[in-house]
Amino acid sequence: MMLDEIRSRLQADIPGCQVELVVNGSPSAQNSLLIDRQHGLAAARLLREGLQMDFCSNVTAVDWPDREQKDKVKTKQIVDGVEKEIEQTIKTTVPGYLEVVYHLFSMANKDGPVVIRMRTANRTGDVALPSLTPVWRSAEFQEREAFDLYGIVFDGHPDLRRILMWEGFTDHPMRKDYVPPPDDDLEILRER
Amino acid sequence: MTQVAVPGAEQDNIMEISMGPQHPSTHGVFRMDVRLDGERVLRLKPVFGYLHRNHEKIAEAASYLAAIPYTDRLDYLCSMTNNWGYALAVEKLAGIAVPERAEYIRVIVSELTRLQNHAGMVGFLLQDMGASGTPLMYAFRERERVLDLFESLSGARMMCNYMRFGGVRVDCSAEWLSEAAKLVAGFDGFLDEFEQLLTGNEILMARTQGVGLLPRELAINAGITGPGLRASGVNYDLRKVDRYGVYERFQFRVPLGEHGDVFDRYMMRVLEMRESLRILEQALRDIPSGPIMDPKARLRGLRPKVGEAYARIESPKGELGFYLISDGSPNPYRYRVRPPSLINLTVLEDMCLGQNIADVVVILGSIDIVMGEVDR
Numbered sequence: 001m002m003l004d005e006i007r008s009r010l011q012a013d014i015p016g017c018q019v020e021l022v023v024n025g026s027p028s029a030q031n032s033l034l035i036d037r038q039h040g041l042a043a044a045r046l047l048r049e050g051l052q053m054d055f056c057s058n059v060t061a062v063d064w065p066d067r068e069q070k071d072k073v074k075t076k077q078i079v080d081g082v083e084k085e086i087e088q089t090i091k092t093t094v095p096g097y098l099e100v101v102y103h104l105f106s107m108a109n110k111d112g113p114v115v116i117r118m119r120t121a122n123r124t125g126d127v128a129l130p131s132l133t134p135v136w137r138s139a140e141f142q143e144r145e146a147f148d149l150y151g152i153v154f155d156g157h158p159d160l161r162r163i164l165m166w167e168g169f170t171d172h173p174m175r176k177d178y179v180p181p182p183d184d185d186l187e188i189l190r191e192r
Numbered sequence: 193m194t195q196v197a198v199p200g201a202e203q204d205n206i207m208e209i210s211m212g213p214q215h216p217s218t219h220g221v222f223r224m225d226v227r228l229d230g231e232r233v234l235r236l237k238p239v240f241g242y243l244h245r246n247h248e249k250i251a252e253a254a255s256y257l258a259a260i261p262y263t264d265r266l267d268y269l270c271s272m273t274n275n276w277g278y279a280l281a282v283e284k285l286a287g288i289a290v291p292e293r294a295e296y297i298r299v300i301v302s303e304l305t306r307l308q309n310h311a312g313m314v315g316f317l318l319q320d321m322g323a324s325g326t327p328l329m330y331a332f333r334e335r336e337r338v339l340d341l342f343e344s345l346s347g348a349r350m351m352c353n354y355m356r357f358g359g360v361r362v363d364c365s366a367e368w369l370s371e372a373a374k375l376v377a378g379f380d381g382f383l384d385e386f387e388q389l390l391t392g393n394e395i396l397m398a399r400t401q402g403v404g405l406l407p408r409e410l411a412i413n414a415g416i417t418g419p420g421l422r423a424s425g426v427n428y429d430l431r432k433v434d435r436y437g438v439y440e441r442f443q444f445r446v447p448l449g450e451h452g453d454v455f456d457r458y459m460m461r462v463l464e465m466r467e468s469l470r471i472l473e474q475a476l477r478d479i480p481s482g483p484i485m486d487p488k489a490r491l492r493g494l495r496p497k498v499g500e501a502y503a504r505i506e507s508p509k510g511e512l513g514f515y516l517i518s519d520g521s522p523n524p525y526r527y528r529v530r531p532p533s534l535i536n537l538t539v540l541e542d543m544c545l546g547q548n549i550a551d552v553v554v555i556l557g558s559i560d561i562v563m564g565e566v567d568r
Contacts, residue, residue, distance in 0.1 A: 024499045024500055024501075025497055025498050025499040026284075026285050026286070026287075026496060026497055026498070026499025026500060026501055026518065027284065027285070027286065027287030027497075027499075028284040028285060028499065028500070028501035028502075028503075030500065030501060030502060054412050054413070055412060055415060055428075056415060057415060057417075057504070057511060057513060057530060058502060058513050058515055058528070058530040060515060060526075060528040060530075062517060062525075062526050101515070103502050103513070103515070103530075107412055107426060107428050110428075110433050113502060115502070136413060136415065137410070137413045137414040137415070137538055137539075138413070138414050138415020138416075138535055138538060139415075140414075140538055141534055141535060141537070141538055142534075142535070149246075149248075162241075163240055163241065164240060164241040164244040164567060164568075165241060165244070166241065173246055173249060174246070174248065174249060
């Protein structure tokens with residue numbers, strides 16, 4: 001099934017659902033659908049029940065930190081009475097976010113992948129996303145892993161605990177700005 | 193100790209046991225928090241992370257080529273299939289073609305990997321049931337022959353580091369192919385002997401039939417893949433569904449179970465070994481001559497265009513997937529392994545509830561996990 005069809009189906013059946021096509025420039029040509037987080041759970045239910053996406057294979061997170069974007073803008077100014085074109089560089093900070101990616105397949109129709117993504121509002125305060133574990137059990141451990149390593153809070157997850165790092169560990173090591181402790185501190189961390 | 197009201201059971205019988213992380217049945221460092229009523233399992237929570245080394249972070253700091261030896265260490269029994277999954281993802285991401293001979297060699301080494309993994313798994317399963325030594329020794333005798341072949345091909349028995357994106361690292365000689373053909377010709381005899389001793393064995397049947405049932409709908413919903421899924425009767429084998437590599441050229445069947453119990457999962461392994469032998473016979477007969485690497489493939493300093501790719505293969509444990517995001521730099525921006533062993537454990541509690549504690553060991557053995565892949 002084409003992503004455009006899925007997109008229009010999601011928009012038609014779920015009122016207010018915002019779906020954006022994310023184009024993938026690599027030769028794999030696996031495009032994806034960016035779904036707004038308020039309607040993520042409803043969209044997942046529709047994908048599973050209405051569109052036979054019965055198998056959620058891969059769930060993972062990606063960290064996109066704040067980045068600086070440089071735009072070159074040409075403006076016309078009058079310098080010493082002569083009109084000149086001057087190039088200016090404008091720096092803007094694009095706010096970062098955390099993203100989860102789900103790779104869905106259909107065992108019934110033997111097709112896929114349909115890739116869906118959801119994004120948090122930012123990387124620090126508002127990091128909640130709806131859990132899709134109630135729709136696909138296969139997301140249970142993988143969402144726990146995204147919580148553990150990236151710090152995404154999945155609302156509605158039945159058992160959201162750390163899975164790979166130890167209890168009492170406070171950081172999220174897969175984030176791009178994670179600074180690992182020096183080796184000799186590791187033992188102290190474990191003892192705490 | 194917490195008290196749980198269980199109808200008809202003495203409160204004193206409720207026990208909480210921490211099985212592992214050094215329990216011999218877990219084949220690695222894996223722990224299960226089990227709550228028991230006498231011998232019956234009331235709750236079971238798996239605990240992971242003892243072997244966690246953040247494989248993904250290491251690979252994100254390394255070049256595309258440098259990640260290949262790390263993939264060997266995921267499922268350390270099946271380094272060849274791990275290499276293939278990763279190579280396939282990079283090939284999709286960067287649009288690299290693979291020569292035909294290399295595709296055949298990949299099929300041959302991967303099916304040999306499946307043989308030795310399943311043989312080892314069946315041996316360990318019987319070991320866990322109390323058949324100490326003999327079945328495992330028989331299985332390991334055959335596994336040893338496969339590892340000898342890997343050693344003469346790649347220089348290493350287990351950490352093969354053999355495949356590259358765009359092909360394979362070294363070519364195999366005509367002698368190597370004839371040695372492989374000899375092994376394949378003799379393997380059916382081993383399976384016959386093994387099955388004669390075990391498949392109809394009364395103790396094995398009593399311990400495995402009707403134990404650890406996994407219903408079809410739950411198996412699909414929980415993302416179970418590989419022989420565990422097919423034992424529950426779902427016809428989903430990526431070698432048939434995705435037809436990656438040159439698998440569409442070979443005639444083979446996909447064995448399916450009926451009940452989804454431990455016995456079916458045991459039989460899946462035995463039958464899949466037989467089908468792997470059929471694939472191997474055809475691949476060894478038809479392998480063409482030619483180059484083994486795409487001449488245009490750049491191993492060092494590969495910088496794929498900005499984009500992402502997800503590739504998956506049918507590893508002996510299930511669906512092994514790799515998800516890569518490139519930002520145009522020489523190392524992957526995001527590198528993710530979809531570990532079949534971890535996701536197949538999702539239903540461990542469902543399969544164990546109401547069973548005896550001794551069956552937990554057998555059920556866990558029938559899932560076939562490797563901690564190197566679960567914890568990454």
